[in-house]
Amino acid sequence: MTHGALAAADHGEHEHPSEQKYIKIAIILTIITAIEVAIYYIDWMHDSGALVPALFILSIGKFLTVIGYYMHLKFDSPLFRYMFIAALVGSLAVIGALIALLRVHTIDFGPGGFIS
Amino acid sequence: MAQAVATLETAHGGGESHIGGADHSGHPPTSTGLDSRKIAMWAFLASDCMFFGSLIAMYMIYRGEAERLYQAGQGIGPLPHEILDIPYTSISAFVLLMSSLTMVLALASIQKGNVRGLRIWLGATALLGAVFLGGQFFEFTEFKHEGLGLTTNIFGSSFFTLTGFHGAHVTIGVIWLMSLLIMSLRGGVRKDQALNVEIAGLYWHFVDIVWIVIFTLVYLIPYDEISTITHEAEGALRQIGLG
Amino acid sequence: MASIAQPQVMAQPITKPATGLWSWLTTVDHKRIGIMYGVTAFLFLLLGGVEALIIRTQLARPNLDVVSAARYNELFTMHGTTMIFLALMPMSVAFFNYVMPLQIGARDVAFPRLNAYSYWIFLGGGIILNLSWFFHAAPNAGWYGYAPLTSTSWNPGRNVDFWLIGLQVLGVASMLAAFNMIVTVINMRAPGMTMMRMPIFSWTTLIVSILLVMAFPAITAALILLAFDRYAGTGFYEYAAGGDPLLWQHLFWVFGHPEVYILVLPAFGIVSEIIPVFSRKPLFGYSVMVYATCAIAFLGFGVWAHHMFTVGMGPTANAVFAGSTMLIAIPTGVKIFNWLGTMVKGSLRFTTAMLFAVGLVSQFVIGGLSGVMHASPPVDSQQNDTYFIIAHFHYVLFGGTVFGLMAGTYFWFPKITGRLLDERLGKWNFWMAFVGFNATFFPMHFVGLAGMPRRYFTYSEDSGWGPWNLFITIGAFVLATSFLVFIINVVKTLRNGEVASDDPWDAATIEWATSSPPPVYNFASIPEITHRDQLWWDKYGDHGAGSGVERKAPAPKEQVDPSSIHLPNPSYFPLVSAFGFFILALGMLIDNPVLTIGLLHLPILVPIGGLIMVVAIYAWAFEPAG
Amino acid sequence: MQRSSDRWVRRTSARLVLLVAALFAVGGAILPGVVSAQSPYSTISPVTDQANDINDIYKLTFWLSLIVFVGVQIGIVYTVLSYRRRAEGERPEQIHGNKTLEIIWTIIPAIILLIIFIPTVRTIYAHDDQVNNPDLVVEVYGKQWWWEVHYPSEDGESKIVTANEIHVPQGKRVVFHLYTNNVIHSFWVPQLSGKMDLIPGHENKLAIDTDTPGYFFGQCAEYCGDSHALMRFKVIVEPEEQFLAWQDAWLAGPQQASGDLAGGDIAAVPQSMALCMTCHEINGVESVAGGNAVPDLPEELDAARTFGPNLSLLGCRTTLAAGTLRNTPENLASWLHDPEGIKPGNYMGTVITPGSLTDEQIQEIVTYLESLQPEEGCGEIPVQPGVTEQVQVQDPD
Structure with missing residues (x-):
């Protein structure tokens, strides 16, 4: 019996989270969002440089929660997991490379005559 | 790799004959046992990752550029930290997040055959989506009012393009949800068609996660800080010879 | 229970295919759509070929004045755009459509109406691009349209708009087709056909489609930014506004390099089918070939900046991309050697299809090797943007892709039409193409080394490039003639060519198990797959080598009532919706009244076209699929 | 027995064919390469260290490629000739693959x-380093479709502004700083070094060590619009004294060598040049009466306009119109008569069309411009061995 056959079972019958679970997750997501906004207003976070990493971790947490539970990637056929994660990782790699390549340019128009 | 291939292996036991194609439910059996439309939707979302990825990369590349030009005396127009309204957008983000909850509740309802629940939650989702869009429309007109248009400066261009394309995705989502709702009201969406709702839901949640990213990258990460960060990063990159 | 239906023993075709124009306009049959793709793409190929011949005539001697500089620039832009987006890609899609579902034992693709929709949108995009000639606004910024030459400051006419809208439309068509192919391969395989039993061409279909859906969004985004720059006045690619022209180059090549593999991998898939059949040996190292294809596709996303070694990215970026580019030569080399390995100790028969396939193996090597040369950034700084590069990518795209597609055409023509292309004319076709191709493109290496940049509408006498250019031009006309031979061959064959049996080549894959041409439903009963090269297994079992090996008798036919076979209904909504899309796109390009809705100022044709498109999609969604 | 001798004959003939084919392949690949070296734009006749480094890697890749190429083609031809089908019923052994072989032909290409990668990386970093140690910096600005050349001085002001002919001293490391304010161009003198793009908003640098005197032809290598093919230039490497003399002549400004014009005063620009002076500059000439009347250009062209080359010392240039015409009074006259006809799409052609200037006016302008030379004459341009023509020109017709 393969994973595929497992997923072939009628939709809705297999182990999706219950409605209570969905609501719990929504509460967690709300809390994370509230934390994100709250730390934005803490000066210490800005000054210590902890804000950006914290925001990254929190939003990655939200991201994974939504795709894992609401989009059922955690429970659904692994095929979907592979498809999406591969695309996500690929896109991230390309985005990262693009930013690295393009943020690093010198804009020095040279002395004189540039607009001539 | 091999594992990924394994997930594609056919689920056919071999006993059943497939002559004649359709089984009773109207869906021909498939190699993976998964519905083709759902695979197509996931493939689309994979592809859309790359689309938003490109736009986000564009935004991040130009992030801070308006300030730099401003400091060089060439800039015009409002800068991000002067114009972005964090509390307001937080509420928008919350609304969109809640619409994901109602979406998943709509799916849970129809999977149990609860048509009434489906209608209520679908309606709620579409409504929350519309509220988000209304919020975005108000935000855009407000910015316009304060002097930031699509062509004002590179911040305006990249901001409106990125959030605008997200808004366009939400709009399509709302239309889709409304169509499902109308179909349901006319008796169209039954328990065995829950997949229709599930696919719309996948799209909807995807739009939500894109907003999670945008909310962080565009709104929350402070503009002065990102400038220093990239500055440091640039220095580091130069040291390894990328500069 | 392994049962391959043998339709030739059936009394008569069970379901008569519908005929007439309407049946083609509303068809959702993957075979017909494949044929339409193929024919359309071939016509565009001829168009692109004529453009190339004008270019070559202009360059035959120094200082010629056959066309003006502006017209020349339009010609090379359209030659590149046409060949890539309107000829080679759709020709590959034609084979995906026709052959892949047959190879995996499906009755159709996963979404037949979407398939028709892809075709009609593609046709609309092709028409839009070429309509530009009639508005005296043919695209003129080169097929990779580098910013800021595409900006309104430097290119105020409609030329670039035709290009960007045309590509955007074609992009939609390609993406929709690719989603369809991905789902079809994943989900529509016959029982028992595991991924590793799947014919290698179907594998390439899958990989290429994945490349398409992952690469096209980058250019879609890039084109959207360009459209904003041109239509709305933003400055994404304008340095004065804080933008950066290099962003265009990066986004374009993030798409553009995978695009190269999108163009060449289908041809690799085709020859990987043909060489085993005419060697009577299974493909050497099947699984390695599959992994090599995956590796090429994966690495293909990490090499884009090798098109930009001269833009000043800095030494580290250049070194990294040089390394990744060189890496890609390894899986490619593996493919070449595996094809050779398939032929060694085989029993080779040189039909035209096999000639073209072996031609690919031999010619692609040249393109691959010159590719390794300019994978080295210092060498590239001398070769980039010269005729050396033109030579390189024509060895890849002509010696690779076109040879592969020609091989595929000769190979599957009997399956598609029921008639065998004439072998004598075929051999003329191949040898003229081979000689003409090398006469055209090999000397371009020398002209390139002699420093002739590409996209020059003229050159001076003293440059010393004259004699080779004349030679190249003559070669180009020989090459063009080989296509005339092909056309004659097709016409002659369709009139009174030799009637093909179901399995004229003694082939290995199951598309040869059904009749030629196949019935609408492809297989009376879906074959049960127990082996890779299923048809050989059915014919020869585990017979070893020998001199008098007999085919097994075909399994007794199974009686199937065709009315029990479930087939999708024809639909005209894809055509209508694509028409709406066409009108929408056209509204962006030609003068028409502007409609103002709130902040939006839309040319009136845009909402009209959009409305037609959306209404047709709704109608289609509620239409019984059959 | 019969069969094996049959096979032997086939194999022997196959070997013969192969030998001949291989000879042809090698000869065919190398001989025309030698011919390519004859062009003034040859990429394989380096005269600087930088171009030499590049050529070394090229030669390495070339020979390695040739070996692989010949090997694979021999493999193909040999296989094709040796394993033809002899009988219809023949069925060879069904070989599915060979792990060892496949590993070998993965490792060998790697x-x-x-072998190619290592010198590649070394050269990349070495060349990148060189741009930071210049003896002389020359700024080059790409225009549609010509090259503006600045020689910056210590005070940051550009002392010398010229076009299309770049004088540099011999035996120095010259670093070109490359800019553009319009579209992308690419600066390429094949014999001196590889090409480097000029990109709006970016500063790119290219170093050359000038050891061999002579003039070396350059051209634009990135498509930049209509007359991309007519954007040539020349780098003139001359002994240092000669370079300094040239520099002095430029700093002194033009002297009117010809006595044809009244007063011999450089500032006495003919009235017919009023329009010219709105876009062009001549050192020592402030402005011209009525010269500020900038012609009405279509808005989009106005936005895109680049100004014209500095015409000081035009009489000493070897070429006109970015290296496309030999500098003779006749060619200058035909250029003034119809710039669009000679260089399609150029901005001068939107202002001057046939008939804009009368023949007398053209004659007057030609006489004036050709007379713009330094007092002591133009100085010799060193001759490059092996190249007979001084200019790469185009027939004005």
Whole structure:
């Protein structure tokens, strides 16, 4: 019996989270969002440089929660997991490379005559 | 790799004959046992990752550029930290997040055959989506009012393009949800068609996660800080010879 | 229970295919759509070929004045755009459509109406691009349209708009087709056909489609930014506004390099089918070939900046991309050697299809090797943007892709039409193409080394490039003639060519198990797959080598009532919706009244076209699929 | 027995064919390469260290490629000739693959690539380093479709502004700083070094060590619009004294060598040049009466306009119109008569069309411009061995 056959079972019958679970997750997501906004207003976070990493971790947490539970990637056929994660990782790699390549340019128009 | 291939292996036991194609439910059996439309939707979302990825990369590349030009005396127009309204957008983000909850509740309802629940939650989702869009429309007109248009400066261009394309995705989502709702009201969406709702839901949640990213990258990460960060990063990159 | 239906023993075709124009306009049959793709793409190929011949005539001697500089620039832009987006890609899609579902034992693709929709949108995009000639606004910024030459400051006419809208439309068509192919391969395989039993061409279909859906969004985004720059006045690619022209180059090549593999991998898939059949040996190292294809596709996303070694990215970026580019030569080399390995100790028969396939193996090597040369950034700084590069990518795209597609055409023509292309004319076709191709493109290496940049509408006498250019031009006309031979061959064959049996080549894959041409439903009963090269297994079992090996008798036919076979209904909504899309796109390009809705100022044709498109999609969604 | 001798004959003939084919392949690949070296734009006749480094890697890749090429083609031809089908019922042994072989032909290319990669990386970093140690910096601005050349001085002001002919001293490391304010161009003098793009908003640098005197032809290598093919230039490497003399002549400004014009005063620009002076500059000439009347250009062209080359010392230039015409009074006259006809799409052609200037006016302008030379004459341009023509020109018709 393969994973595929497992997923072939009628939709809705297999182990999706219950409605209570969905609501719990929504509460967690709300809390994370509230934390994100709250730390934005803490000066210490800005000054210590902890804000950006914290925001990254929190939003990655939200991201994974939504795709894992609401989009059922955690429970659904692994095929979907592979498809999406591969695309996500690929896109991230390309985005990262693009930013690295393009943020690093010198804009020095040279002395004189540039607009001539 | 091999594992990924394994997930594609056919689920056919071999006993059943497939002559004649359709089984009773109207869906021909498939190699993976998964519905083709759902695979197509996931493939689309994979592809859309790359689309938003490109736009986000564009935004991040130009992030801070308006300030730099401003400091060089060439800039015009409002800068991000002067114009972005964090509390307001937080509420928008919350609304969109809640619409994901109602979406998943709509799916849970129809999977149990609860048509009434489906209608209520679908309606709620579409409504929350519309509220988000209304919020975005108000935000855009407000910015316009304060002097930031699509062509004002590179911040305006990249901001409106990125959030605008997200808004366009939400709009399509709302239309889709409304169509499902109308179909349901006319008796169209039954328990065995829950997949229709599930696919719309996948799209909807995807739009939500894109907003999670945008909310962080565009709104929350402070503009002065990102400038220093990239500055440091640039220095580091130069040291390894990328500069 | 392994049962391959043998339709030739059936009394008569069970379901008569519908005929007439309407049946083609509303068809959702993957075979017909494949044929339409193929024919359309071939016509565009001829168009692109004529453009190339004008270019070559202009360059035959120094200082010629056959066309003006502006017209020349339009010609090379359209030659590149046409060949890539309107000829080679759709020709590959034609084979995906026709052959892949047959190879995996499906009755159709996963979404037949979407398939028709892809075709009609593609046709609309092709028409839009070429309509530009009639508005005296043919695209003129080169097929990779580098910013800021595409900006309104430097290119105020409609030329670039035709290009960007045309590509955007074609992009939609390609993406929709690719989603369809991905789902079809994943989900529509016959029982028992595991991924590793799947014919290698179907594998390439899958990989290429994945490349398409992952690469096209980058250019879609890039084109959207360009459209904003041109239509709305933003400055994404304008340095004065804080933008950066290099962003265009990066986004374009993030798409553009995978695009190269999108163009060449289908041809690799085709020859990987043909060489085993005419060697009577299974493909050497099947699984390695599959992994090599995956590796090429994966690495293909990490090499884009090798098109930009001269833009000043800095030494580290250049070194990294040089390394990744060189890496890609390894899986490619593996493919070449595996094809050779398939032929060694085989029993080779040189039909035209096999000639073209072996031609690919031999010619692609040249393109691959010159590719390794300019994978080295210092060498590239001398070769980039010269005729050396033109030579390189024509060895890849002509010696690779076109040879592969020609091989595929000769190979599957009997399956598609029921008639065998004439072998004598075929051999003329191949040898003229081979000689003409090398006469055209090999000397371009020398002209390139002699420093002739590409996209020059003229050159001076003293440059010393004259004699080779004349030679190249003559070669180009020989090459063009080989296509005339092909056309004659097709016409002659369709009139009174030799009637093909179901399995004229003694082939290995199951598309040869059904009749030629196949019935609408492809297989009376879906074959049960127990082996890779299923048809050989059915014919020869585990017979070893020998001199008098007999085919097994075909399994007794199974009686199937065709009315029990479930087939999708024809639909005209894809055509209508694509028409709406066409009108929408056209509204962006030609003068028409502007409609103002709130902040939006839309040319009136845009909402009209959009409305037609959306209404047709709704109608289609509620239409019984059959 | 019969069969094996049959096979032997086939194999022997196959070997013969192969030998001949291989000879042809090698000869065919190398001989025309030698011919390519004859062009004034040849990429394989380096005269600087930088171009030499590049050529070394090229030669390495070339020979490695040739070996692989010949090997694979021999393999193909040999296989094709040796394993033809002899009988219809024949069925060869069904070989599915060979792990060892496949590993070998994965590793061998990897090694070959490593052999290329190592000198590649070394050269990349070496060349990148060189741009930071210049003896002389020359700024080059790409225009549609010509090259503006600045020689910056210590005070940051550009002392010398010229076009299309770049004088540099011999035996120095010259670093070109490359800019553009319009579209992308690419600066390329094949014999001196590889090409480097000029990109709006970016500063790119290219170093050359000038050891061989002579003039070396350059051209634009990135498509930049209509007359991309007519954007040539020349780098003139001359002994240092000669370079300094040239520099002095430029700093002194033009002297009117010809006595044809009244007063011999450089500032006495003919009235017919009023329009010219709105876009062009001549050192020592402030402005011209009525010269500020900038012609009405279509808005989009106005936005895109680049100004014209500095015409000081035009009489000493070897070429006109960015290296496309030999500098003779006749050619200058036909250029003034119809710039669009000679260089399609150029901005001068939107202002001057046939008939804009009368023949007398053209004659007057030609006489004036050709007379713009330094007092002591123009100085010799060193001759490059092996190249007979001084200019790469185009027939004005």
